[in-house]
Amino acid sequence: MSSQQQFESVEKILSKLPPEDHEQIRNVLYGKSTTQLHLPDAESKAQEHDLELVSCRFDSAPEQLRPPKIVRVGILQHKLPLPPGVPIKEQRDALYKLAKGAIETAATGGVNVFCFQEAWNMPFAFCTREKLPWCEYAEPADSGPTTAFLKELAKRYNMVIISPILERDEIHGQTVWNTAVVIDNYGDYLGKHRKNHIPRVGDFNESTYYIEGNTGHPVFQTEFGKIAINICYGRHHPLNWLMFSINGAEIVFNPSATVGTLSEPLWGIEARNAAIANSYFTCAINRVGTEVFEREFTSGDGQPAHKDFGQFYGSSYVAAPNGSRSPGLSRVKNGLLITELDLNLCRQVRDHWSFQMTQRLDMYAEQLAKAVQPDFVPQIIHKK
DSSP: OOHHHHOOOHHHHHTTSOHHHHHHHHHHHHOSOOBOOOOHHHHHHHHHTTOEEEEEEOOOOOOSSSOOOEEEEEEEEOOOSSOTTSOHHHHHHHHHHHHHHHHHHHHHTTOSEEEOOTTTTSOOOGGGOOOTTGGGGOBOTTTSHHHHHHHHHHHHHTOEEEEEEEEEETTTTTEEEEEEEEEOTTSOEEEEEEOSOOOEETTEEGGGTOOOOSSOSOOEEETTEEEEEOOGGGGGOHHHHHHHHHTTOSEEEEEOOOBHHHHHHHHHHHHHHHHHHHTSEEEEEOOEEOOOOSSOBOOSSSOOOBSOOOOEEOOOEEEOTTSOBOOOOOSSSOEEEEEEEETHHHHHHHHHHOHHHHSOHHHHHHHHHHHTSTTOOOOOOOOO
């Protein structure tokens, strides 16, 4: 494993700079400064559950006619607690124990909306292309054991919980989907969103298990704001982010599973760009650790067969519509990031930059309608 894979976080490296240099570089890289929250009880609880706890507050301007719309968001990144090949019930029980501790910690920190990483309740086994035992982790979105487990916690802690799972649609041919389930703060199933964009990149060829989702771009109205979920690979598609904005999202979560050799240079940019372009908050969540499977698999890239596809590098963060962002979680540790947001900032930024007023959707709609036709001719001007 290289030293690049082992370093803990960009923030830890930046902190070694002289204080004045650190502040200037931090502001250039991360935008307007955030302030750390005072969460002594949550810090104690995080230590109890072996979680790195990071927190911050995004400030906004006071308004005369609207009171602040304060929401606390918690995002969790974690390793598998057990090796991928242990029996399913044993693995799932260990993950439920980890999740319960993290949600308890989040509740102690006043979190209103909590989101897990992609396919949080199982190994990320889609690289193997094996159907058994991995498809056995799939469960109904509304009534499966993971949703039942989280419903009780959501009600107990008055918390909206977003749970990305492998869904089995028992009504439509037992098909499998990559799905995010939304449970409201009363413990009720609010709805689901299926992953819109499926990667076909080396180990991340997930179309063996599921195809592009059919739920559109739903935005879920909760007591703590309008939220949406852009699952993993969808973050590479700007129009996917755009549609959640058009449907009124104030916070868009991006639960992911991605490794350093594939995407790390893109990671800190994409969700932050989306927050800026669409005037909403974004929450990027990645897995941590390396998952080693029993049998070797190949990637179609000419490289030798292998039993893992690299290190999930964590680095989860939250970005604001004004371009600022939170500190990131570690690249190597289980962690919980708690951020306090004022949703009024979304409209304040829209008024300041006027991106939505100037974006010319009518022009793009016309050109896109032409571009998808088989007789499309690109608009290229040639010298006569």
